[in-house]
Amino acid sequence: MTARKLEQRNGNMKVVKSNSLTFDEHDENMTVHQLNPDTWVDSYADYLFNYAIARVSDTEIAKDLVQETFFAGLKSAKNYKGDAAERTWLVAILKRKVIDHYRKINSKKGKAEVRVNYSSKSDADGDWLEEQIADPFSSFENDRLENEELGAAIYECIAQLPQKQSLVFTMKTIQGMSTEDICNELGINPSNLWVMIHRARTTLMGCLNQNWFNL
Amino acid sequence: MISCEEAATICNKTQYKEASFLEKIQLKLHLLFCSTCAMYSKKNAQLTNLCQKANLQNLTEKEKSKMKQEIRNKA
Known part of the structure; x- marks a missing residue:
């Protein structure tokens, strides 16, 4: 009796195990x-x-x-x-x-040459190294990094737009084409264009609110 | 008076500096009374700012189709 119970339990465990295994495989397939x-x-x-x-x-x-x-x-x-x-x-x-x-x-030869002068203006007097270090309060590098991430976030949001909207939006905003040119190229009328721009901008605002401002 | 929909269109036009003087005045007047549109207008300006700051560049459709062609040739 007990032996059979054990067997049963083992069997149950096996079933459970194999179940979890298939689940794992399923998860892997998903990713x-x-x-x-x-x-x-x-x-x-x-x-x-x-x-x-x-x-x-x-x-x-x-x-x-x-x-x-x-x-x-x-x-x-x-x-x-x-x-x-x-x-x-x-x-x-x-x-x-x-x-x-x-x-x-x-x-190419000579391109990787290292300058040993204190400054690029070789005959400037009193240019010590201390005067040539980067400004610690400069936000230039940080700004650049941040802008690059911002660009990536915007592109991710544009990718989520319907194709026509993203096309119109990129032509208008990024390539800076005039309304007339876009209408001619895509065969739409201006009010049509503004509706699409409006929808694209509304979606982008929501998307960037989530991805960029983390509100 | 203009409707909220018209206001939104004018607001979008101002983002690309394509609104006429009269439209701008109509929009300003509308924003005084309509807080929803005022909010929208603020966010819209923010979006324009972000797009400018990111200094986005992209390839034109022509360049893309050329790329596709070359990839197809290679494959």
């Missing part, structure tokens, strides 16, 4: 990411472009870097394990591309 190269340009090009431009400050170079990132992503797509989100993975590649870029422009 495995997949690559979708067809949607890369639409989903991530702007985000990556901003990331690159903050680091190389040249639109042409930034564009090339983004393009190279996509190529490299395609090439090594089979090495993608799926434990990072697609965008994170692409940003990691872009990071390497930016480093490679600086390595390339610095490898």
Whole structure:
């Protein structure tokens, strides 16, 4: 009797265990990411472009870097394990591309030369090192970092908009196109455009309130 | 008097500096009476500020389609 009970209990435990196992597997399946190269340009090009431009400050170079990132992503797509989100993975590649870029422009002879003078104006008198350190009260670097994060937050919010709204909003706000040009290009009338802008802005306000101001 | 909807449109136009002088006066007058629109207008201006501060840049549709083409060629 007792032996049978034990067996039963064991059996029950097994059932429970296997249940939890399947649950675990299920959870893992949920978090495995997949690559979708067809949607890369639409989903991530702007985000990556901003990331690159903050680091190389040249639109042409930034564009090339983004393009190279996509190529490299395609090439090594089979090495993608799926434990990072697609965008994170692409940003990691872009990071390497930016480093490679600086390595390339610095490898030319004489570019990496270190100046040993106290100041760049070699014959200036009394320029001590103390006078050349960065201003501790300057907020320049912090501002730049913060603005970069802000840009990322805004792009995340724009990505959540319906396609037409995000298109109109980016054309108007980021590319600064005139109302007339946008209407001609998309074949809509101005009041239509303002309605879309209105909806986009309202959604963005709500989204940024959550993502940026943490209210 | 203008309605709240009209006020919102004018408010959006002012964010892109496209509202006429008369529209601006109409909006200001409306904001005096309507606290909801005043709030909206404030938030809208904030959004414009943020977008300017972030110094957003993006690729044009032409550049994107060129990129897509090149990716397709590689694949």
